[in-house]
Amino acid sequence: MTGVTVVDHPLVQHKLTLMRKKETSTASFRRLLREISTLLCYEVTRNLDLTTTRIQTPMMEMESPILEGKKLVFASILRAGNGLLEGMLDLVPAARVAHVGLYRDHDTLEAVEYYFKAPEDLGSRLVIVVDPMLATANSAIMAIDKLKERGARNIRFLCLLAAPEGIERFRAAHPDVSVFTASIDDGLNEKGYIMPGLGDAGDRMYGTK
Ligand code: URA
DSSP states (O other): OTTEEEOOOHHHHHHHHHHHSTTOOHHHHHHHHHHHHHHHHHHHTTTOOEEEEEEEOSSOEEEEEEEOSSOOEEEEEETTTHHHHHHHHHHOTTOEEEEEEEEEOTTTOOEEEEEEEOOSOGGGSEEEEEOSEESSOHHHHHHHHHHHHTTOOEEEEEOSEEOHHHHHHHHHHOTTSEEEESEEOSEEOTTSOEESSOSOHHHHHHTOO
């Protein structure tokens, strides 16, 4: 699928299997999510531009690579997106963080906005939008609409699981945004849940129901 990267690293796939199991505890789920998000962050940032800087090692001077450009922005779609943030911030501690508050109306499955806070000058930064589940894609599409309204131009989307229907809708709405996921599952059930999926990601990470 164009513009979609499935991160098939064995560690990612192993951890994902543990997360899918219904008997996995909240504590284990949260720990695994933090670990897997670090690995996914590694992939989504793989082709960042580098420049060089002159440094002095204990032995001699050298030209050494560093990231070029402004600090990244991680944009979390609340609340489940926050579960991906911690592991990503472990890897890129200087990243800026945006929060987009959306909830899914359980009857219409439409995304409704209740909160938006983002750093200034989104237009000159790479924005990596995170949400564990790309199901109907309503939330992801709307979150990226809002980020684009605020100037974001260079955007990637990172999730744990995606449904084929969600990917299709997402790519139609935002063809310029590439998607990174650990798995493309079979599809959605009648309630908009990903099958076989892992259940409600927010409930599983926070122990709610
Ligand atoms: N959101 C979830 O948490 N799980 C799904 O399966 C779909 C949307």
